[in-house]
Amino acid sequence: MDRQLLSNIAHTHHPIAAPIFEVNVNRLLRRAGRGPAARILDLGCGEAAWALQALAQHPDGHADGLDINRHGLDRAAAAAADRGLADQLTLHERDAKTYPADGDYDLVLCVGSTHAFGGLTETLDLAGRHVRPDGILLVGEGFWQQPPTPEALAALDATPADFTDLAGLVDVVEKAGWTPVYAHVSDAAEWDDYEWSWVGSLTEWALDNPGHPAAEDALTLAREHREQWLRGYRDVLGFATLVLRRM
Template sequence: MDLPRKFTIRESSHRIHNPFTSEKLAALGQALHLAPGTRALDLASGSGEMLCTWAHAHRIVGTGVDISTEFTARARARAAELGVTDQVDFIHGDASGYVADEPVDLAACIGATWIGNGVVGTIDLLRRSLRPSGMLLIGEPYWRHEPPDQDSIEACHATAREDYRLLPELIEQFGELGYDVVEMVLADQNSWDRYRAAQWLNIRRWLDRNVDDELAAELRADLSGEPVRYARYEREYLGWGVFALMGR
């Protein structure tokens, strides 16, 4: 049970595995007015940056669950670096079936709603760990503008326009599911640049060291085509944000 090696190569230098900068992550933590002792659960926690930095800045406690052995190890190292190993714990496991032993104040899935087969299933999964009047955090893509054709849709990692929603439609969906949107922090084109461009540098440096690896040809093709495709399509049409939700 692990992430494909290609993904960990692409994001080998990333602390945040989404188009979010450390400044935006900090701004989100501040906007939520997290009280010391807030108990959090982060499903698909990646390298643990959210839990670790919020434990350090706001003295929250919590658990992260992620399928990647490499990212889980990085999360534990980050906790040690920030001196919060007594506040946060990271579990290598399948987040898609994880429910906390005790209700939490904050349940999050930031950019990995595939663990619940989409927004609806992921909210239902998180809700099972959440105390009454607790808060959910969902990180999710949306269309910045209507994609004009199928090429644009597929270049944004979708198969159909319906795979994502426009921002107002996504907020409406949360309401239809019975939740108020009480805060949101959105990626911008600069944070997308930082996320995607860092992948290209990671790939290039890996290729220079691993010319005979079985993944070299595939990653070489990715690096040759992705920057133009990103600039033409993804940077223009695809948005991303983290939404804080509370049940009505």
């Protein structure tokens, strides 16, 4: 089973690979705006949905997108071509931790990809090295919306220490030398739309391709994920996206 392929199928109807409605993505990017010619970096870009939305708000800008998922990068390239932005988006198939830091990006995005750096604190340090002194770091991270239950911990394969509450998340950010100038906390409707889209896309693909060797795996993965969400972390795990500047 190609897990990267199945992950991309799961995001077919929700290419913004986070529990956020597009209207709120655009609101966050407007607050993070850094002029029409901004230089943008999307770390763990997936299908580059964030980078492409950012380019729509920075018509003379350029974005670099990094990911290790070849399938996602192929979709990103196709989406950029469809939107007439292919010349403004450069995609890199590589580990985000190995990308040279020149400290010259106006806007750096890392939404739902802090695991690529080993956690939030490491992301604030390593991703922050790409940001100009007056630039913006936009980070999306999970937090405990309520004290984690045993079921939630099992579903997420997590420990209570893996996340903090929302106030603690802001404390971590400020301890690392950043401060929020804006933020969005995903609500229940955004979570439900994201999760139902995730499991639904996999299920639809498997039902439409019954002879595919990965079809049964897709159905199994969708069923397992749905159970982990509905009986585990629903209403327990939250998600916040923060627009950060250096203190």
